[in-house]
Amino acid sequence: MTQVTAHPLFARGLELLLPIATEGRRLLRAVATGRTTVDIAEELHVPELTVKRMTAALLRGLRVFNRAEAAAVAGHAGLLGD
Template sequence: MAVVDDHDLFVRGLELLLPEVSGGRATVVATTKDAAYAASVVRHAVPDVVLVDLHMPPPGGIRAIRSVRQAAPRSRVLAMSGDDDPGIAIEALRGGATGFLPKSSDPASLLQPLLAALDGWAVMPDSLLAVVFEQDRRQASHPATEALSERERELLRWISAGASTVEMAGRMHVSERTVKRMTATLLRKLRVSSRAEAAALAGSAGLL
């Protein structure tokens, strides 16, 4: 297992507890505190499972998941977060995570789900699973949203939050001109004529 997390005590706890609980079957073979190096670490270690903390300094956990999936497509990626908001968990699943674990200060609480993931199971809390099912149901009634890329979904969420073009350019690390071009393309895909209509559609489709 590889761990992408900037909390030293948590990572050390996993390193000590995982071999003991699994009878030596599972160990932490690589770690990194920097999400930017996640892909490189995983490419060299080739772990069966990669555990990624979503709340990390830029480029952040979501981008780390995407880069890990590209670098090691056979590795299963589990996202974790201490945040109760299901939105970031769903974003991680869309980014390529195969499961999600609520994070606590005690790494022992994650051991059984981690062992299940090593056996090939997809793990996530019942509450999150219910949200995922509900969003799938809503999106089925709005087929235009199904064709959106992850980048377009991110843009739509910023639009819905009322962000300006300048703010979105900074958040998405692109130019203002690129944001304007992406927004025009997004509105055409959604078959709406304004940002307000796009935000309303996002809300009814459960994308927020």
């Protein structure tokens, strides 16, 4: 019988999501659902540059390289089911 293991991105995803604050999870959901930087800035009532910096910090914290990988982690963690 072949054992299937989770991709390393998903294996560490839940562990990395634990320390993310509510605002970070909200940002992650917005990023993962394809919202633009402008849309996110309007929703959070902050400048676009702030969203760019927050997104960069979020990606570093999740140890991913782009929004698509962040979306994969969010999906695996069940953050997109709402």
